[in-house]
Amino acid sequence: MHGGGLESCPIPQPCRVLCCRDCQAKIANQKDVFSMSLEGPQGTYVNPGGYVHETITLHKAKGVRVLNQAPSTEYTWFPGYGWTIAECRTCRKHMGWKFTAMEKHLKPDKFLGLCRRSIFPLFKADHNGRDLIM
Template structure:
């Protein structure tokens, strides 16, 4: 009789472990799908925790969207001096390469200078890193900066699985 109890306990234990593994896999999948990727190469650029809400009085238009499963993410439409328009989402930080020189002219965020930022993998222009005009590492920290990324240059991880990239060497 004791053998039957032990066998049933083992079965219950195995089922409990299996349920925990499935739950862990599902949570990891959901967490992984809360990322933005570079639309060109698939490099991870930012996640839902890095989204921020930096508004500008110079935006041509602004609206809220659900991005990465987060409701009411602020999207702003900006126009540069060349009349190009960009839908921009802001992040506290992102996996980008910020170029060295900062410019205060034509900044969409008064009091902030901008630096071009690109994908660290494929070097595609993704947006801009903003910092205080007189930024220096003695009086400021990275917490004083933020990143504005062009929404059209990103793709959500959950949509990225549907994209197939075929290297030129395989094309006939």
């Protein structure tokens, strides 16, 4: 086969990090994604204004900054949890919410729900080690 064969086409490996769609800063590791429901780590929720949010739940996200305010339980998508707005630590774009258990028996005691529209997955190419955005 002459140039352009399969050997020159990078095959992406599984997602390793999630990045801010605006500034490309690293937000979280893929290994921190987990399920809060039987449907999996992704959910679709509607706020009181009718805006639809597709979210992914994570145990932690080091690239996120949580606003310094008390959690609100008003219109929460997770019964027993209060929410606080979370932004990109670098560019301050809205990323989603930190959810905090308001009742001691709930597990996990806290987690994040990040908006899919605010993040993108970063993949690792298999042979050159270049990062690929998909």
